[in-house]
Amino acid sequence: MPGIGDIMKQAQKMKAEMERVQAEAALKTVEGSAGGGMVIVMANGKGELLSVKIDPEVARGEDLEMLQDLVTAAANDALRKARELMTQEVSRMAGGWASPRASLGTEEAARSCQPRRPRWQC
Numbered sequence: 001m002p003g004i005g006d007i008m009k010q011a012q013k014m015k016a017e018m019e020r021v022q023a024e025a026a027l028k029t030v031e032g033s034a035g036g037g038m039v040i041v042m043a044n045g046k047g048e049l050l051s052v053k054i055d056p057e058v059a060r061g062e063d064l065e066m067l068q069d070l071v072t073a074a075a076n077d078a079l080r081k082a083r084e085l086m087t088q089e090v091s092r093m094a095g096g097w098a099s100p101r102a103s104l105g106t107e108e109a110a111r112s113c114q115p116r117r118p119r120w121q122c
Contacts, residue, residue, distance in 0.1 A: 025089045032078025039070040043078040
């Protein structure tokens, strides 16, 4: 049976590995698009938007609301893909045993926890 020291060493190793995976994912990029490619948004694995490209024809149009909707949709698509990228990287690090909740944001994971006696279960 492992002692507390062994458990702490393993936790430190896992933390270092998680930091390495996050740093690697931050260097990767994903692309989100909307309107059949009329708006393209690039994001990194950290979930930061890097660039927005808008087809000049869409920008010339007089429907500003449609353009705003396309930008929003493309950004959401890119951010969703960035979250999926991070989930895949963490799952790979964990050897495939990552919980389905690992893909949830912290707010969603918190909502999925239920009070049970004698403690909370997630």
